Amino acid sequence: MSRPREDRQDGTGSPVPSGSAARHTVDPAVGPARHMGAPRRLPGWLKIGTAVVSVLLVGVIAFGAYWAIRLQGNISKASLGAGSDKTEPVVDDARDRMQILILGSDTRDGKNSQYGGPEDSTGYGNSDVMMLMDISADNKRVNVVSFPRDLLVDTPKCIDQKTKQEFPARQNVMINSAMSEAGIGCAVDTVNKLTGLEIDHFMMADFDSVKELSNTVGGVDVCISDAVFDPDSGLRLPKGTSKVQGEQALAFLRARHAFADGGDLGRIKGQQGFLSSLVRKIKDDGTLTNPAKMLQIADVVTKNLTIDEGMASVPTLLTVANRLKNIDVGKIAFVAVPTMPAASDPNRLDLAEPAASQLFAAMRKDIDLTDPTATPTPSGSPDVSATASPAPSTSPPAPAYDKAVQPVTVANGSGVPARSQEIIKSLTAGGFSQLAQLAAPAVVTTAVYYGAGFEDVAADVATLLGVPAAQVLPAAGVNGVQVYLGSDLVGGAAGADAPVQLPADIVNQTAGDVVCQQANPFLITR
Incomplete structure (x- = not known):
């Protein structure tokens, strides 16, 4: 009986035997053919750990989804x-x-x-x-x-x-x-x-x-x-x-x-x-x-x-x-x-x-009500106060008129009733005392109007209130100066950097204060 040829023309070896022959190789050193090339088994602890992690992950996702849906469904x-x-x-x-x-x-x-x-x-x-x-x-x-x-x-x-x-x-x-x-x-x-x-x-x-x-x-x-x-x-x-x-x-x-x-x-x-x-x-x-x-x-x-x-x-x-x-x-x-x-x-x-x-x-102005005088240096801004040379002290020239006798009217078109008093207070602090106020149709932009001969007064009023120069305008029907307040809420302080005045007791308490409420004397029990 002749042996099978091993020198195949394509250069490959003999094909792997099939069926039962594959399970019983004659070479004991090779071992069972069914394990040739098979992946190694995962350790038992790793399989269990992977399963537990998977279950926990699914549980966490399900739990989070449940609460997200529940809380969202609660909201009106x-x-x-x-x-x-x-x-x-x-x-x-x-x-x-x-x-x-x-x-x-x-x-x-x-x-x-x-x-x-x-x-x-x-x-x-x-x-x-x-x-x-x-x-x-x-x-x-x-x-x-x-x-x-x-x-x-x-x-x-x-x-x-x-x-x-x-x-x-x-x-x-x-x-x-x-x-x-x-x-x-x-x-x-x-x-x-x-x-x-x-x-x-x-x-x-x-x-x-x-x-x-x-x-x-x-x-x-x-x-x-x-x-x-x-x-x-x-x-x-x-x-x-x-x-x-x-x-x-x-x-x-x-x-x-x-x-x-x-x-x-x-x-x-x-x-x-x-x-x-x-x-x-x-x-x-x-x-x-x-x-x-x-x-x-x-x-x-x-x-x-x-x-x-x-x-x-x-x-x-x-x-x-x-x-x-x-x-x-x-x-x-x-x-x-x-x-x-x-x-x-x-x-x-x-x-x-x-x-x-x-x-x-x-x-x-986003003031800290617990400390209205606090002026922290903005983050990232250099503190130039220690290095900059102080500007020479110069007094502004006195106006060529008497502020106390200049007629100034505040027309409130801002939609905020309290604005009139706020502006009048600023004007009074600035030396103007002949003041009047009136209600006005709502407008968006604040303007300072002036009649003939009051251009310099209007300019000073605008500076005092922080109103831009482009919004200072002549008006034939105005007697003196009229500050027409708009919803832009310009002005109201004696200069943009002026400190805000607040009553000393404006804060009733902070969350850190333990306060005992005063009982109504008529409802006290013995």
């Missing part, structure tokens, strides 16, 4: 404005200065029906709480400014963004009614008109949110000077410090008669004390670094929250929350808008001038 949203024109660009929620209007709704429907019937709140309801939270661009300070609900203001024309129904402007109405007809956007537009700011976002919560949040954090410590019982809110507290949650936490925030003289300002101080204590508790308990606790709080908050469309996403809310977590509690300032009893009704409030205008001017 509404329009930011009610027809007003926005002149400022949309803010970068991660890096820009940001103003958020925080509202508490007094609606009595659904879960809130136990606090009254439909007759207690009409339309969209009134704002039971109104606070403007102002976060600095560098995330180093926050101002929280409270507006008393009894404050009388003028509301702008508002359009309900759902029904497109138009509601006319109103004069001398309580600020808490601003949202009752046209919705939350009208409250935003009203605060913009009052302060000269442009609010970036809003958040509105109902009664139930306070109860659930206070329960989630395990209660909030509050302090009062004497034992007190307020039958209207149901608040009952012993003297000293108590932990409130649930119904008693809501009663503390709603109590109108329990604090001070039983008015709205005492109520505001109580709310500010509660929020200060809540901030300290969340920071001290490490809640902001505890994902499980943060998810609980986020779930509670979003279930009872209405926010504007630009903020209505979980990532945006997380971005804002992340900006707040490292702020020093001593730089979270709680302020109440300065007020006085209203001339038209002693049970209502008017803005107290000039303090209110000073506060709004400081807010527009």
Whole structure:
């Protein structure tokens, strides 16, 4: 029998035997042919570890997706404005200065029906709480400014963004009614008109949110000077410090008669004390670094929250929350808008001038209310004060006229009532005393008009208020000088770098202060 040829013409070896012959090679040194070229087995521990990691990864993704969907589904949203024109660009929620209007709704429907019937709140309801939270661009300070609900203001024309129904402007109405007809956007537009700011976002919560949040954090410590019982809110507290949650936490925030003289300002101080204590508790308990606790709080908050469309996403809310977590509690300032009893009704409030205008001017200039005189060197800018030679001292030439007898009129077309007093105060500080004011149709751009022979006076007035020279114009119908204020909010300070004057007690407290509320003497119990 001849052997098979091994010298194939194509130069290859013999083909591998098939079938059973392949499983039984005659060369014991080779080993079973079925293992030739097969990959090595993975160690058992590596297989198990890979499986566990895979399961955990899928679980984490599923868990995150579940919470993202759940939290997003909780959110209710509404329009930011009610027809007003926005002149400022949309803010970068991660890096820009940001103003958020925080509202508490007094609606009595659904879960809130136990606090009254439909007759207690009409339309969209009134704002039971109104606070403007102002976060600095560098995330180093926050101002929280409270507006008393009894404050009388003028509301702008508002359009309900759902029904497109138009509601006319109103004069001398309580600020808490601003949202009752046209919705939350009208409250935003009203605060913009009052302060000269442009609010970036809003958040509105109902009664139930306070109860659930206070329960989630395990209660909030509050302090009062004497034992007190307020039958209207149901608040009952012993003297000293108590932990409130649930119904008693809501009663503390709603109590109108329990604090001070039983008015709205005492109520505001109580709310500010509660929020200060809540901030300290969340920071001290490490809640902001505890994902499980943060998810609980986020779930509670979003279930009872209405926010504007630009903020209505979980990532945006997380971005804002992340900006707040490292702020020093001593730089979270709680302020109440300065007020006085209203001339038209002693049970209502008017803005107290000039303090209110000073506060709004400081807010527009982004002043640190805890330290209004602070002038930090901007980041990246050299401090030239130590090296630059002082400029020679020269006195400006005296004007060729008597400022005290020059007629200057302030026509307010800015849409911000307080602006007239702010400008008049600046003119008075600049030496002008023959001043008058009048209401005027709304305009966008501020201008200084002057009659024949008053060009030099107009130039000095414009310089004093920071109005550009291109906006100083002759006008045949003007007697003397007229400052026509526009919505651009130019002017209002004696020079662009002049320090802002504020009442010494403008800040009620910071979040770092532990304050004991003064009990209303008429509700003290023994």
